Amino acid sequence: MSKPSRIAIDGPAASGKSTIGGLLAERLSYVYFDTGVMYRAVTWVALQRGIDLADEQGVTALAESIHIQVTQPTVADGRQYTVYADGEDITWQIRRPEVDHGVSPVSAYPGVRMALTAQQRRIGQAGRVVMVGRDIGTVVMPDAELKIYLDASVEERARRRYQEIRERGEPADYEHILRDMRRRDRIDSERDTAPLRPASDAVIIDTTELGVAEVLTEVERWVDQSDP
Numbered sequence: 205m206s207k208p209s210r211i212a213i214d215g216p217a218a219s220g221k222s223t224i225g226g227l228l229a230e231r232l233s234y235v236y237f238d239t240g241v242m243y244r245a246v247t248w249v250a251l252q253r254g255i256d257l258a259d260e261q262g263v264t265a266l267a268e269s270i271h272i273q274v275t276q277p278t279v280a281d282g283r284q285y286t287v288y289a290d291g292e293d294i295t296w297q298i299r300r301p302e303v304d305h306g307v308s309p310v311s312a313y314p315g316v317r318m319a320l321t322a323q324q325r326r327i328g329q330a331g332r333v334v335m336v337g338r339d340i341g342t343v344v345m346p347d348a349e350l351k352i353y354l355d356a357s358v359e360e361r362a363r364r365r366y367q368e369i370r371e372r373g374e375p376a377d378y379e380h381i382l383r384d385m386r387r388r389d390r391i392d393s394e395r396d397t398a399p400l401r402p403a404s405d406a407v408i409i410d411t412t413e414l415g416v417a418e419v420l421t422e423v424e425r426w427v428d429q430s431d432p
């Protein structure tokens with residue numbers, strides 16, 4: 205039995221997608237691709253260029269024109285990958301609170317999604333890939349051989365995000381993070397185009413009570429079991 209070649213991992217913010225996706229890709233020697241990076245890159249560059257995030261046309265034109273590149277890490281500072289927008293390293297900038305805040309409305313624009321989804325599909329077509337996001341199993345790779353949907357309570361996800369920020373040595377306010385996470389959940393789930401939801405054939409794993417090793421073991425069990 206061969207392993208699934210295209211693995212989709214979806215779920216809300218801080219449900220463990222990136223951690224699990226990165227580790228799984230490493231174990232399988234697959235390409236790891238975190239699609240949230242692309243929406244974040246568009247948001248950050250729009251903020252930099254003074255494009256109003258409410259300007260759908262302006263933001264969409266930007267998404268259609270900027271060149272986003274994700275490579276192996278170029279600096280050993282804890283990053284999973286290096287992200288370039290038009291050649292500039294923006295790996296850490298896209299994790300800033302103003303990007304967290306602005307990215308959900310940006311990713312609700314159909315034209316932005318169309319531009320980025322097309323690039324994601326091209327990466328998926330090559331196979332041997334673990335792709336992480338919100339709509340990978342439903343829209344980007346509906347024919348993925350294995351689809352995982354990771355979930356966790358919003359309080360637990362806010363706690364994880366809080367810890368992550370503190371570990372980077374930055375100030376963080378739990379209540380603020382929790383509020384922002386609820387808002388993002390709502391926008392991501394209620395948007396018309398490619399809303400956050402599990403594909404009908406996805407394996408749903410609630411990670412609220414689970415550690416990274418336990419989730420990884422569970423996902424690997426599905427990798428071994430799935431029959432492409």
Ligand code: DC
Nearest residue numbers: 217239240243307308311337338339
């Ligand atoms: O996974 P993340 O927090 O880095 O994603 C940032 C935002 O991008 C998230 O609020 C929703 C959006 N996103 C999306 O709409 N579709 C994807 N496939 C990935 C992310």
